[in-house]
Amino acid sequence: MSSVPQTVVRDEFEAVDLGSASHGDVARKLTIFERIYEMDSVRKFSILLLLMVAWEMYTRVSGVSELILPKFSDTAAALYSAVAGEQLLIMVWNSMTILVTGYAIGLAIATVLTTAATMTRFGSDVLSTLTAMLNPLPAIALLPMALLWFGLGSESIVFTLLHSVIWPVALNAHTGFMGVSETQRMVGRNYSLKGIVYVVKLLIPAAFPSILMGLKIGWAFAWRTLIAAELVFGGSISDTEGEQAGGLGWFVFANQMDMQIPHVFAGLFTVILVGVFVENIIFTNIEMRTVRRWGMQSS
Amino acid sequence: MNGGSSAVADNTAAAAVEPILDVDGVTLQYKTKEHLITATYRVDFKVYPADRFVLLGPSGCGKSTLLKGVAGYMTPVEGAMTLKGKVIKEPGPDRVMVFQEFDQLLPWKTVKQNITFALTNGGKCAKQSEAEDIAMHYINKVKLDRFEDTYPHMLSGGMKQRVAIARGMAMEPDVLLMDEPFAALDALTRLQMQEELLQLWEDTHFTVLFVTHSIEEALIVGSRILVLSPHPGQVKAELNAHQLSHESVGDPAFGELKAKIHNMLFADRILEDDLEGKGQQ
Amino acid sequence: MSKNVPELVMRPEFEAGDIQDAHTGDVERQLSIFERVWNINGVRKIVILFGLVATWQIYTVALDVEPLMFPSFTLAAERMLNDLFYGDLIWKIWFSVKVLLYGYGMGMGIAAVLVLWATASRLGSDFIATATAMFNPLPAIAMLPLAMLWFGLGTASLIFVLVHSVLWAVALNTHSGFKNVSQTLRMIGENYGLRGVPFVWKVLVPAAFPSILSGMKVGWAFAWRTLIGAELVFGASSGSGGLGWYIFESSQNIETEGVFAGLFMVILIGIVVENIVFRNVELKTVNRWGMQR
Numbered sequence: 003m004s005s006v007p008q009t010v011v012r013d014e015f016e017a018v019d020l021g022s023a024s025h026g027d028v029a030r031k032l033t034i035f036e037r038i039y040e041m042d043s044v045r046k047f048s049i050l051l052l053l054m055v056a057w058e059m060y061t062r063v064s065g066v067s068e069l070i071l072p073k074f075s076d077t078a079a080a081l082y083s084a085v086a087g088e089q090l091l092i093m094v095w096n097s098m099t100i101l102v103t104g105y106a107i108g109l110a111i112a113t114v115l116t117t118a119a120t121m122t123r124f125g126s127d128v129l130s131t132l133t134a135m136l137n138p139l140p141a142i143a144l145l146p147m148a149l150l151w152f153g154l155g156s157e158s159i160v161f162t163l164l165h166s167v168i169w170p171v172a173l174n175a176h177t178g179f180m181g182v183s184e185t186q187r188m189v190g191r192n193y194s195l196k197g198i199v200y201v202v203k204l205l206i207p208a209a210f211p212s213i214l215m216g217l218k219i220g221w222a223f224a225w226r227t228l229i230a231a232e233l234v235f236g237g238s239i240s241d242t243e244g245e246q247a248g249g250l251g252w253f254v255f256a257n258q259m260d261m262q263i264p265h266v267f268a269g270l271f272t273v274i275l276v277g278v279f280v281e282n283i284i285f286t287n288i289e290m291r292t293v294r295r296w297g298m299q300s301s
Numbered sequence: 302m303n304g305g306s307s308a309v310a311d312n313t314a315a316a317a318v319e320p321i322l323d324v325d326g327v328t329l330q331y332k333t334k335e336h337l338i339t340a341t342y343r344v345d346f347k348v349y350p351a352d353r354f355v356l357l358g359p360s361g362c363g364k365s366t367l368l369k370g371v372a373g374y375m376t377p378v379e380g381a382m383t384l385k386g387k388v389i390k391e392p393g394p395d396r397v398m399v400f401q402e403f404d405q406l407l408p409w410k411t412v413k414q415n416i417t418f419a420l421t422n423g424g425k426c427a428k429q430s431e432a433e434d435i436a437m438h439y440i441n442k443v444k445l446d447r448f449e450d451t452y453p454h455m456l457s458g459g460m461k462q463r464v465a466i467a468r469g470m471a472m473e474p475d476v477l478l479m480d481e482p483f484a485a486l487d488a489l490t491r492l493q494m495q496e497e498l499l500q501l502w503e504d505t506h507f508t509v510l511f512v513t514h515s516i517e518e519a520l521i522v523g524s525r526i527l528v529l530s531p532h533p534g535q536v537k538a539e540l541n542a543h544q545l546s547h548e549s550v551g552d553p554a555f556g557e558l559k560a561k562i563h564n565m566l567f568a569d570r571i572l573e574d575d576l577e578g579k580g581q582q
Numbered sequence: 583m584s585k586n587v588p589e590l591v592m593r594p595e596f597e598a599g600d601i602q603d604a605h606t607g608d609v610e611r612q613l614s615i616f617e618r619v620w621n622i623n624g625v626r627k628i629v630i631l632f633g634l635v636a637t638w639q640i641y642t643v644a645l646d647v648e649p650l651m652f653p654s655f656t657l658a659a660e661r662m663l664n665d666l667f668y669g670d671l672i673w674k675i676w677f678s679v680k681v682l683l684y685g686y687g688m689g690m691g692i693a694a695v696l697v698l699w700a701t702a703s704r705l706g707s708d709f710i711a712t713a714t715a716m717f718n719p720l721p722a723i724a725m726l727p728l729a730m731l732w733f734g735l736g737t738a739s740l741i742f743v744l745v746h747s748v749l750w751a752v753a754l755n756t757h758s759g760f761k762n763v764s765q766t767l768r769m770i771g772e773n774y775g776l777r778g779v780p781f782v783w784k785v786l787v788p789a790a791f792p793s794i795l796s797g798m799k800v801g802w803a804f805a806w807r808t809l810i811g812a813e814l815v816f817g818a819s820s821g822s823g824g825l826g827w828y829i830f831e832s833s834q835n836i837e838t839e840g841v842f843a844g845l846f847m848v849i850l851i852g853i854v855v856e857n858i859v860f861r862n863v864e865l866k867t868v869n870r871w872g873m874q875r
């Protein structure tokens with residue numbers, strides 16, 4: 003054996019009096035500038051502002067054709083005039099009405115399917131077979147069939163929206179229900195919860211993270227399907243139903259046809275605004291009040 | 302706890318008191334994807350009021366399955382289980398269960414709401430205000446005042462189990478069923494929880510049916526111990542442990558009984574080396 | 583409240599002498615063959631699939647439904663096989679898949695660069711957060727009119743919208759995945775002296791893989807939907823052919839069984855990508871690592 007180091011035995015030691023630290027403050031407040039800069043929203047807002055200024059500068063300096071990239075100021079003006087004089091708001095309203103109709107009916111059907119799937123194994127097998135098959139099928143691909151079955155009208159769009167909502171919602175809700183822990187199920191049954199009360203008071207809240215996920219995916223697909231359907235529709239039925247027939251997608255499409263590029267950008271802005279509103283305000287709020295607060299979601 | 306002997310009624314009184322729970326020749330089976338498993342085979346035991354009745358055995362002796370049977374989550378293929386003379390058919394609030402898993406608290410309800418949820422849905426309280434009073438009483442009992450409006454995910458493991466125990470006691474069930482409630486806690490917290498449980502029992506002498514795989518825990522917590530053999534679970538012995546508590550851990554009597562049970566369990570040479578260690582998983 | 587507490591009931595101890603063997607049959611009994619076959623998920627699902635197809639066929643044949651409105655299963659299947667082997671359906675599929683792969687690849691590449699920038703600097707992180715919040719809710723298909731203006735009627739426009747549909751979903755998920763990598767794992771990585779790109783590649787990417795993978799799946803779903811949608815719109819405006827165009831063409835010519843044949847192919851490709859490609863990646867990574875059930 004080579005020589006191993008030995009333990010060095012030293013005197014014991016106990017601190018008697020702890021003097022207060024005299025090295026600056028233990029906690030120092032940051033300066034105002036530092037604190038403002040720490041605010042996420044301030045930084046993000048300034049980035050947004052910076053992007054707009056860069057856009058405006060670029061279009062002014064390079065003299066790029068307005069048909070390729072309009073100035074930011076022109077886009078803003080177009081947005082204003084579209085809202086003020088060209089019924090953009092009514093078009094947004096038209097789109098949202100169809101979207102909400104499709105979404106609501108889709109949710110109802112998904113609820114029925116999920117209930118059947120949760121009650122019996124046969125139902126569960128039917129649902130998983132159907133979702134495996136139909137979930138990867140883009141709803142928009144059904145539009146030609148819908149046009150054939152329901153004609154040129156909002157029924158066709160609602161039909162495709164249904165398809166885009168039902169499968170992700172049913173799939174996620176079902177996985178959510180299946181994933182409710184055995185312990186929580188037993189707790190519910192311990193208090194003699196049965197049937198619909200058991201589902202409403204126990205299964206739904208316990209599976210809520212998953213259900214909410216399904217609702218969000220369903221919304222995302224429905225929103226994309228709606229805009230796409232209106233773009234396609236734009237080509238086929240633009241003038242069959244009067245001026246107010248179109249939605250937001252149609253507004254973008256028609257203005258592109260007329261080479262009103264600032265208006266196309268204005269339309270895209272509106273699409274973004276609606277999307278941001280639904281995702282970052284409605285859904286984020288629901289999330290904050292439920293799954294985040296309950297600690298059922300990590301991030 | 303030290304009141305053991307004073308709390309004990311006269312030996313002859315046994316015949317006069319009716320058992321609360323009577324398990325008579327119960328065989329329980331369940332199916333997995335591939336197999337049909339017999340968990341317990343013709344198990345008999347009687348639980349009397351104020352018992353701290355422990356089901357003790359190595360993993361695989363069907364003790365948790367037996368508890369689920371008593372709770373009404375499983376029906377026996379043979380034999381019968383009666384609670385106060387009525388055959389147990391389904392789960393009900395007269396037998397409240399405290400589980401090992403921390404997720405037994407509903408994460409979308411605060412500590413207080415978890416208890417009032419049980420009280421109002423279990424048919425114990427018709428009015429919300431009444432339920433809240435009872436809930437606060439038991440929250441204080443388990444020393445969780447100031448935490449009544451906290452959501453479970455903010456609590457530590459020991460606190461969660463305290464809430465679950467408070468919820469179980471608030472229901473004032475005929476028998477409180479505890480399925481290894483302290484197994485997932487760290488050693489120090491477990492000791493503390495065992496002690497608190499005994500203190501709570503001192504107040505009202507509620508009836509507990511307690512499942513554990515730790516001999517020591519059985520001796521400390523239990524007043525009567527049912528020792529089960531594994532694969533399938535069968536009764537090996539029913540022993541008294543009411544005279545033992547934390548204070549007697551070092552006593553020769555404690556050691557003797559511990560060794561006796563240990564021999565009983567390992568006589569079959571089915572070496573379950575995780576008998577003690579499984580709790581720390 | 584404890585006036586009349588019940589007292590412990592003493593009773594004699596009891597020990598079982600010899601435990602007799604259990605004889606209610608076996609401790610473990612195998613389920614019957616029928617029970618076990620029925621327990622296999624695949625078997626039940628195939629039976630259901632057959633049931634659905636049979637219902638469809640019987641419904642259309644028995645009620646004599648007009649094939650232009652709703653063709654029978656056999657008609658649609660026949661048309662599909664016919665076009666696959668004797669027509670140019672296979673080339674149309676290849677065209678779509680090729681465009682999709684280009685777009686997906688480019689989208690992933692750009693997302694990787696953006697996320698790298700975001701991990702390196704706070705400006706990048708803020709930029710990516712702002713950009714994804716803005717562009718993620720914007721359906722890629724809405725960019726198609728602009729793309730057609732900038733890149734003309736060709737594959738370049740399709741690829742542009744595909745990139746847009748993939749980029750934000752992937753960047754968003756990867757970025758939030760990176761942010762949620764546990765501090766412990768980061769410190770372990772730094773402990774071993776990993777910095778910069780090796781740190782990202784060897785620690786952050788595997789640790790955030792569940793999130794990255796889910797971003798890739800969402801990106802694929804959006805891209806696939808966008809592509810089919812774009813080809814339908816394109817169909818309306820020009821006419822260069824992928825799978826979406828095949829569907830559009832069939833519906834314009836009122837060849838409904840052709841529409842169904844196209845839908846079959848769309849479903850088939852979707853199933854291959856989601857249930858075979860992504861499922862396998864999942865099994866070999868996050869499931870195996872126990873990061874996801």
